[in-house]
Amino acid sequence: MRKGIVVMVLMGLLGASGALAQSCLANVKANGLTVGTSPDYPPFESLDKNNKIIGFDVDLLNLIGAELGAKVTFVGQSFDGLIPALLTKKIDLIAAGLTITEERKKSVDFTRPYISGPNVIITRKETTGISKLEDLAGKKVAVQIGSAQEKIASGVKGAEVKSYNLYTDAALALNTRQADALIVHRFVGRAFLKQYPDLKIVAELNQVDTGLALRKECSDLRRAIDAAIEKLEKNGKMDELAAKWFK
Amino acid sequence: MDFGLIRESLPFLLQGAWVTLRITALSLVFGILLGTLVALARMSPMRWLSGLTLGYIELLRGTPLLVQIFLIFFGIPQLTQQQINEFVAGVIAFSINSSAYVAEILRAGIQSIPKGQREAALSLGFSPTQTLRYIILPQAFTRVIPPLVNEGITLLKNSSLLSAIAVVELTRAGQLISARTFKPFEMYLAVSLIYLVMTLALSFVARQLERRWQVR
Known part of the structure; x- marks a missing residue:
């Protein structure tokens, strides 16, 4: 009997984590996309005169958010704390001009590169x-x-x-x-x-290569963002953004 | 929890702790030397001198230490076109900052000795300097030990602010490892424990000193 309860609890936990893994995209669509960044890296991201975060990454994420149908909120914090913040679910995604490295890939997933x-x-x-x-x-x-x-x-x-x-x-x-x-x-x-x-x-x-970073369990969200980036590359929006910020 | 990571980064953390200790010790020594001068100036009968020192103390106590560090590290090179080593910049900033607190600790210690002591000494034929040297200072000394140790502990903990100008002291050592491994919990736990060992050791030494001097 006791064993049976333990097994049921374990299955429940597994089921719950499985459900969480499925829900990254749905969660973001429902609750919005919280994006972590470190606004000390112009023109990717910096603060304007009113201390608002601006930059290439902000414009890009707003376009991606529109594609996904999710409201995008930016959170500025220290650069070295971004990956820990992502792993502890304080943020859903990192957009910080982040270089795609093998070392980082051990902890997080990257979208397709958007800048080289x-x-x-x-x-x-x-x-x-x-x-x-x-x-x-x-x-x-x-x-x-x-x-x-x-x-x-x-x-x-x-x-x-x-x-x-x-x-x-x-x-x-x-x-x-x-x-x-x-x-x-x-x-x-x-x-x-x-x-x-x-x-x-x-x-x-x-x-x-520079990419956006997500938690490994959020592969559904990553695929959706990859598709959005690909679309923005095809319809010329990405070039417009590059021309605006990287001139 | 990754205890293996703590074990393998311990030598690097201890190197950082050694830098922390050196900065604290140097700043405390210079802070006490400079602070003694400031305390004397503060108690000077010359109004302009004590007023000037009061301004000095208020300026240092009324502005954040981190800002003072940036002012020295980034500001002095801008004015003088000279490089200033970040370790040296740190010791300068901490010594100056500490001198303000030390000066007030010393002044409070000296002024806590009842007036009657001074009057008695003078009436017994001690000169004012002798009164200070043989009657007031020895008594004040035992009273300022606990707050001075507190100042030492504060300095030790505040030295973590130097991580912002890339001094690899204990906090920065932990930050560097956690930025590479993305394991902040393990690192900052280890860092906290090392700080705790150092501050507890300081408190212990202080208690021993107090006990020894208060018996007399």
Whole structure:
């Protein structure tokens, strides 16, 4: 009898988790899509004068939300806490110019890439002698904590990696001479260059893919978003967005 | 729970704890030295000097420590065009900040000694300096030990703020690992325990000191 109850409870739990796994898309349609981001990464996402989150990712997610028929809400938080927030269901999706990496794929699922481009090395204009990754040996390299670029910097022998909470702080550290170089995605690098005219791009690194991240059990939502992205690529909306933000 | 992760990241965390301890110790020493000067200036009969010090103390106690850290780390290089090492920037920010609190602790300690003591000493032929040196300060000293240890514990915990300028102290060490492994719970639990061991050790030392000095 006792055993029977245990089995029933277990089956109930399994059934419940099975039902949860099925309901990501339905849940999002009913309750809206909560999107986590770190608004220190222009033009993917940043804060405007009224502290509203704007950027490529915001426009993209609003278009995707319209395709899915879900209301999209953005939540700004620290970059390194995004994946834990996703895994603990505080958010449904990460849209933070997130590079698709093998390491992250162990914990989360990615949608199809929506942007591809290289990372770049940025220095101050007065700096000489840095033109490739190996030249960063013995230099202070500013990156964001938990970023794919931090991983690249850590891979350079002898480089002194400085991880900041915000990417904007990493750029500020470079501009105020607290660091010698910065590794960042090219689009973001260009945005920083507009803000800090004393900086320059000195090298392009490997191409990387950028995607949206979801919990692994939400494969139904991921498929729906993949279809939406594909549609936006076909009907030219994606190019319009790219032209608006990445010019 | 992934205890294996805690075990394998322990050496890195302990390295961070060592940085935390060094920053705390250096800042406390400089803070006490600077704070003593500030306390003396604060109690000076010269009105302009005590007024100036009051302004100094209010400025440091009335603004967030994190803002003071950013001001020194990002602000000084902007003004001087000189790099400032983040460890040094941290120690400077903490020493200055701590000096304000230490000064008030010392002033309270000195002023808590009843006036009669000073009057008695003076009437017995002690000079004002001798009165301070032999009568007031030794008594004040035992009274300020507990609040000074508190200040040390506060500094130790506040040193986690330096993670924001990329000093790899204990909190940052934990953040770096959790940002890589996406396991914040294990990491911050381990980090908390290491902080707790350090603060408990400080409190223990403080109790021993108090006991030794209060018997006399």
